[in-house]
Amino acid sequence: MTTERAATFSRKSLKWLQGIIGAFLKSPSGTKAKCWVGSLLLLMLCMNAMNVVNSYVLREFMSAIQDRERAAFVNFAWLYAGVFAASTVFSVLLRFSEERLGLLWRDWMTRSLAGVYMDGKIYLRLRSDESLTNPDQRISEDVKSLTVTTLSLVIMLTNSTITVISFSGVLWAISPTLFLVALAYALLGSGLTVLLARPLVNLNYHQADFEADFRADLVKVHQLADGIALAGFEGRSRDRLMERIRRLVENYLRIIAVNRNVGFFTTGYNYLIQLVPIVIVAPMFMNEGVEFGVIGQSAMAFSTLVAALSLIVTQFQSISAYFAVLTRLGEFADTVKRSAEHQDDGCVDCAKSADHFVFDHLTLRSSLENGQVLIENLILTIEKGTRVLINGNHAAQQALFRAAAGVPIIGSGRVIRPPVGKAAFVPENPFLPPGTLRESFVAPEHDATTTDEQVWEVIRAVGLNEAISRHDGDVRHDWHDLLSLRDEQLMAIARAILLRPDFAVLGHLNSSLKQSTERKILKLMQQHGITCISFSDQLPSAEFHDLCLELGDDGSWQIVDPRPERKSVELAG
Structure with a gap:
């Protein structure tokens, strides 16, 4: 559950944003981005030039009406229409350039964050870091909001600056008093808006988390539909x-x-804003100090200048939501950086340079606050051809499986294992990549050397032929939605066999497979020359296991030879 905590917006968030923008401009997409930035600046200058011209055209247009000069009226009407047409073109191109630059930035930033998130296995480390909620939303929705809103605010700020410079002279020429009133009015309005709307930053920050939590729970209900129904947890899930x-x-x-x-x-x-300039300029007209058209020009110039100075007033809701998004992404970046810096702190050292498994003085601890020792000082070498069963304490089995796979885990000592491609890992709940039949069974590095007949031969051998034949193999499927847990595990086993590894590390096959099916799988692995390291709660069998590692509840362990003709060897941890 999301814990409510204050959203702390600081200079660090702005510094992170500055660094992100700098990295983007220096990236391969930077050249194209700079071209779009240049076009934005040029179009903003054109837009403001049109606004200034428009104020003077309006002035002459209204004066022509006052003086009843029909020819001047018609000329300025056409000129007025021409200015509007040019402004329309510049406005549309400005919006187009903004959207293209925003998409380019979002594409680069999302790819960068997603790459770091996956390549650095940050998603694994963040599971135990409750200080960072909903990282998926921060990478997708928050990045979208940040790129779009940053560009929008920068454009508005730049445009406002140009507008202030452009119209200050116009307003000062009409009346210095009117210019000073506009300045004071905008400053007072901005200050009061900040005072009234300040709570929105924190509220928007939490709203994003609450929305994401709700979506995540709905997704879990969909994913765990069968389990919820069979366990009768509808009421509890509904309450949540x-x-x-x-x-x-x-x-x-x-x-x-x-x-x-x-x-x-x-x-x-x-x-x-509409009333103030008229109240000040109207007496000047009545005293015949200015033309009638000046009233319209002053109203336009005053409203334009005040709007430019009142960015906080008109955009504070967007600004507050933006600060919340910036804070959330800044927290994500800090957590990722901290996780990367400390990824080896308290973790097991894992090397991938051997043709066997070595657990060298390995001690593993629970990730819970008590830090319970699960395995203490394990010393074990597993050579190719040595089939091993690992049973005993379930938490210790899970920890050892993760350590063998090179997944970050709290502990000390060293694990040496075969490199990628020489060891396949089949967890208790396997992940099946979405795709066509061939994409899901054959790894990319073996695609050229594996025929369709070989794929179907393995599918038939593991007993998956009937389940797979129901679905078109040339269509991309999400296999988790189509297969039972038993068939999912068989599919993961078939994929592991097609990898042609030296070792297969199997996690609790007996949880979803019958004993007869498990024995068939172990025989099949042996026929393909694959050495199995099996995690299970069953007793060892001399037919399938050469050694058994028993894990105790107190961190102790012992190695047992399952062959009855040989004496068991016990090594207490």
């Missing part, structure tokens, strides 16, 4: 979903309440 809904609704009600208060102020603030 209702609690998720309650939390996100209550938080959103707080957001709505803050938006209401901010809305009262900002709506009145925007309405007054």
Whole structure:
């Protein structure tokens, strides 16, 4: 469950954003990005030039109406339409350039974060780090929001700066008093908006987590549908979903309440913008100090200048949501960096340079707070051809399986194992990659040397022919949705055989396979010259095992020879 904690936005978040932008501009996509940035700046200058021209055209247009000059009226009407047409072209191209740059940045940033997340096995380490919630949403939705909103805010800020420079002179020429009023009005409005809307940063931060938690629980219900129904946990699952809904609704009600208060102020603030310049300039017209068209020009210039200076007032909801997203991604980056820096701290050293398995003074601990010793000072070498059964304490078995596979785990000592391709791992709940029949069974490195007949020969040998034949092999499938747990495990075994490894490390085949099927699989592995290291709760069999490693509940261990004609050897840990 997500724990509510304050969203701390700091200079570190801005520094991280600055670093990300710098890395993006230096990347292979950087040249194209700089071209889009240049086009954005040029188009913003053109847009502001059109706005300034438009203010003077409006002035002359209104003055022509006042003086009843029909020819001037028609000319300025056509000129007015021309300015609007040019502004339309520049506005559309500006939006197009912004979207293309945003997509380019999002593509690069998402690929970078997803690459680090997967290649560095960060997803494994974050499972035990409760300080970082919903990393999947941070990589997908938060990156999208960050890239789009950053560009939008930067463009608005740049555009506002150009607008202030452009219209300050226009407004000062009409009335210095009007310029000073615009400046004071914008500063006062921005300060009060920040005061009223400040809670939105924290509320938006938590809303993103509550929404993600709710989606995650809905996905779990879909994935575990059979288990929930068979165990009769519908009520408990429903209560959990209702609690998720309650939390996100209550938080959103707080957001709505803050938006209401901010809305009262900002709506009145925007309405007054139309009145203030008229109140100041109208007396000047009445005293015949200015033309009638100046009233329209002053209203346009005042509203444009105040809008440029009031970016915080008009965009604070977007800015608050943006700060929340920036904070979440900054936390993600910090956690990834911290995880990478400390990936070897307290973890087992694993080398992939041998043709056998070596567990050298291996001690493994639980990841729970108590840090219970699961295996203490294990010393064991498993040569090719030596079939081993590992049984006993289930938690210790899981820890040793992870250590053998090179998965980061708390402990000390060293594991030496065969390199990738020489050892296949089949966990109790295997992962089946989505794809066609051939893509799912044959690894890319063996694609050229494995025929379809060889694939079907292994499928028939493991007893998976009937289940696989029901589905079109040339169509991409998500096999987890189509196969039972038994068939999933058989498919993972078939894939392991087609890898042609020296070793196969098997995790609890007996959990989903009958004993007769398990014996058939072990014989099949032996026929293919694969040495099996089996994790199981069963007793060893001299037919399939040359050694048995028994793991005790207190971290102790012993090696037993299952062959009855030989005396058992016990090595206490």
